[in-house]
Amino acid sequence: xxxxxxxxxxxxxxxxxxxxxxxxxxxxxxxxxxxxxxxxxxxxxxxxxxxxxxxxxxxxxxxxxxxxxxxxxxxxxxxxxxxxxxxxxxxxxxxxxxxxxxxxx
Numbered sequence: 510x511x512x513x514x515x516x517x518x519x520x521x522x523x524x525x526x527x528x529x530x531x532x533x534x535x536x537x538x539x540x541x542x543x544x545x546x547x548x549x550x551x552x553x554x555x556x557x558x559x560x561x562x563x564x565x566x567x568x569x570x571x572x573x574x575x576x577x578x579x580x581x582x583x584x585x586x587x588x589x590x591x592x593x594x595x596x597x598x599x600x601x602x603x604x605x606x607x608x609x610x611x612x613x614x
Contacts, residue, residue, distance in 0.1 A: 539609025542602050551593070554613060562593065569611040577607040 549558035584591040
């Protein structure tokens with residue numbers, strides 16, 4: 510009986526870890542979405558990109574995930590002078606973008 514319980518627990522945990530994406534792949538998805546939406550046309554990260562909007566090289570040390578997600582959906586509500594349009598995408602895409610930007614410190 511003990512062996513079957515242990516087997517069940519180990520098997521359950523292995524499925525949990527297999528289904529979780531790695532941090533690197535999440536950041537890559539966010540970077541890819543950043544590029545897909547052409548955010549770099551206006552924003553700079555680590556010296557690369559546009560100069561029309563804010564430099565996002567250290568945005569991860571200034572904002573949190575919740576703030577970024579709200580900002581993506583309605584920039585002018587949080588920053589009335591923002592020229593940025595809302596970012597359209599799935600919750601997963603916006604979350605990946607937020608995670609990518611939070612890694613910029």
